[in-house]
Amino acid sequence: MAEMEATHSPNLGNTPMEGTETFEAFGGKEGLVKIMDDFMIGLVQDPRTKPFFDNNKQAFIKAMLVEQMCELMNGGCKYPGRDMKSSHANMKVNREAFNALVEQFQFAMDKHNVPFSAQNKLLAKLAPMYRVIETTKGAAVPPNNLSN
Numbered sequence: 001m002a003e004m005e006a007t008h009s010p011n012l013g014n015t016p017m018e019g020t021e022t023f024e025a026f027g028g029k030e031g032l033v034k035i036m037d038d039f040m041i042g043l044v045q046d047p048r049t050k051p052f053f054d055n056n057k058q059a060f061i062k063a064m065l066v067e068q069m070c071e072l073m074n075g076g077c078k079y080p081g082r083d084m085k086s087s088h089a090n091m092k093v094n095r096e097a098f099n100a101l102v103e104q105f106q107f108a109m110d111k112h113n114v115p116f117s118a119q120n121k122l123l124a125k126l127a128p129m130y131r132v133i134e135t136t137k138g139a140a141v142p143p144n145n146l147s148n
Helices: 002-008 021-025 028-045 058-072 084-088 095-111 116-133
Strands: none
Touching (some): 021 116, 028 058, 058 116
16 A cells, blocks of 8 residues: 555655755755756757757746755655655656657756766655656657647
8 A cells, every 4th residue: 555655746856855964965846847957958959859958838837847856855855746656657667768858858967067976865765756757678669649
């Protein structure tokens, strides 16, 4: 039962980090917004992730990512989005696309001089989500209706 609840919770049962040091290392919420702006640019420019993000939901996705990261880093936010499993269920994300997303996130964090230790703390919180986001072993084939 606890495993099922964790799978369906928005952050897979991850609790916020202790303290706010990591959140502050990201520049607070303002810093997260800037990082997510550059992250989205990278996702749209990267041919491995472009099909998933080159749509009319970019502003919504960025806003949800800011809230999710803010909550995980104990920044006083509450992520209002859906759980990761249902959010990605029909997207047919493969390992290549997922790894490209992580790469683009690291580029954005580096651009904004987020310390490597803070990056690692957040990535460790996000890592368990991989098992519900990767939904296909073959080629990534995002649905045509992502822009709807």
